[in-house]
Amino acid sequence: MRVGGRPVLVSQRPFLFHGSVADNLRLAKPDATDDELWEVLEAADLGGLISSRPEGLDVAVGERGLRMSGGEAQRLA
Known part of the structure; x- marks a missing residue:
């Protein structure tokens, strides 16, 4: 994959x-x-997951926050 030509x-x-x-x-x-x-999240196919949470973009990632599969974490990274 390339981002910004790199x-x-x-x-x-x-x-x-x-x-x-x-x-x-x-x-x-x-x-x-x-x-x-939100554009980035949609491109990574994560917009629906994040928008389903009341906290939206402010949802915590980690132990007591948003639980993500390995693939979802890769797409967010």
């Missing part, structure tokens, strides 16, 4: 930081708008 590698065991979905996505682009984050 090859991209996503580990079989991606690491997601403790925090929200938005926090993790903004590691790549700190000034991203919420609309841009």
